[in-house]
Amino acid sequence: MREKLKNCQRIVVKAGTSILSDADGKISKVRIARLGRELLGLLGLKKQVVLVSSGAIACGMASFGLQKRPAEMRKLQACAAIGQGKLMHAYERFFSTRNIHTAQVLLTRDGLEARKRFLAARDTLEELLAMNALPIINENDTVATEEIAFGDNDILSVHAAHLISADLLILLSDVDGFYLTDGSRVREVDGLGEIDQNLVPHLNDVRKEKNVGGMKAKLEAAKVAMKLGIPLMLVSGGKNGILKDVIEGRDVGTLFVSSGEYKNSRKKWIAFSAERKGTLMVDDGAHDALVLKKKSLLPSGIRKIRGSFERGDVVEVALLSGQVFGRGIVRYSNKDIQRIAGSKSSEIEKILGFSGQHEAIHRNDMVLWA
Numbered sequence: 001m002r003e004k005l006k007n008c009q010r011i012v013v014k015a016g017t018s019i020l021s022d023a024d025g026k027i028s029k030v031r032i033a034r035l036g037r038e039l040l041g042l043l044g045l046k047k048q049v050v051l052v053s054s055g056a057i058a059c060g061m062a063s064f065g066l067q068k069r070p071a072e073m074r075k076l077q078a079c080a081a082i083g084q085g086k087l088m089h090a091y092e093r094f095f096s097t098r099n100i101h102t103a104q105v106l107l108t109r110d111g112l113e114a115r116k117r118f119l120a121a122r123d124t125l126e127e128l129l130a131m132n133a134l135p136i137i138n139e140n141d142t143v144a145t146e147e148i149a150f151g152d153n154d155i156l157s158v159h160a161a162h163l164i165s166a167d168l169l170i171l172l173s174d175v176d177g178f179y180l181t182d183g184s185r186v187r188e189v190d191g192l193g194e195i196d197q198n199l200v201p202h203l204n205d206v207r208k209e210k211n212v213g214g215m216k217a218k219l220e221a222a223k224v225a226m227k228l229g230i231p232l233m234l235v236s237g238g239k240n241g242i243l244k245d246v247i248e249g250r251d252v253g254t255l256f257v258s259s260g261e262y263k264n265s266r267k268k269w270i271a272f273s274a275e276r277k278g279t280l281m282v283d284d285g286a287h288d289a290l291v292l293k294k295k296s297l298l299p300s301g302i303r304k305i306r307g308s309f310e311r312g313d314v315v316e317v318a319l320l321s322g323q324v325f326g327r328g329i330v331r332y333s334n335k336d337i338q339r340i341a342g343s344k345s346s347e348i349e350k351i352l353g354f355s356g357q358h359e360a361i362h363r364n365d366m367v368l369w370a
């Protein structure tokens, strides 16, 4: 797999706060410049690059001489608001002298839940790449707090990679891959099952990252990337020439190879980005028809409905026990489904007074976990 990495054209690089800051936690111009040179190396190979950068909070903290990360979320958000401009300024200073325009893109995960906004963000990023600009993404910390609390932009970077259909995501970390308790580096992870069975129980926690998120957040991000079909590489951001090493297929870091379950972009969005407005709980017969026979979901198999949704919304599909096993775009509102749940397709028109579709969720609009 590694030898194929040289063919990757679209690459998302994620830089966490720890690799951008000095030992005292302050964002360092020297480190920004080092990352800048790494990215220039990729751009020089005619790769399209999107950077996901943390560091806003650290910049904001430094402005106020704060040594310790504030505990209060609103203070962290305020620090991020102060620091984001300064962070961009540092990147802009480096890249403007190399004739590259940086472009600030602030995203939130729920901002990508509506398909319309997802496509708008995608169009903007496509346009920026066409203009040879360097998009620099961070979470919009004023309105969202997920990454501050959990992931230091790990998951956000997977969403960014999904957004632009990247063919590689590189997480720059302060560790050079995943290490097991026996001291060995995990070189490649080929399947989702491997993460839970072979990796998590033997993970060497001593080498964990300093900042929020740590290895757990990285593994969660890797799982999502694998499902989306995006290879993810975890490497050390402190090693000179690391991005080139990755592209040249050298034996560095840990590579998560994609299982590529969802090939179609709309299905990927349904599976990972879309907001869920409700749940359809189905009987075992419907579960088997969906999972084993790969059929669409018919109203006859629906037993309970939760939430309030309209035709075209994304809902979860669950067993009566509550166990969610899929998601899909529903073809009726919750009120209409309430009336036709359990009914045969031939009865729908009579009940509703109009002729809708037979399927509550069509196969093509559905993703299943099983």
Ligand code: GLU
Pocket (backbone or CB within 6 Å): 017, 053, 054, 055, 056, 057, 058, 080, 138, 139, 141, 147, 148, 149, 152, 153, 212
């Ligand atoms: N968006 C945050 C930042 O740029 C993520 C990192 C963190 O929580 O420290 O600072």
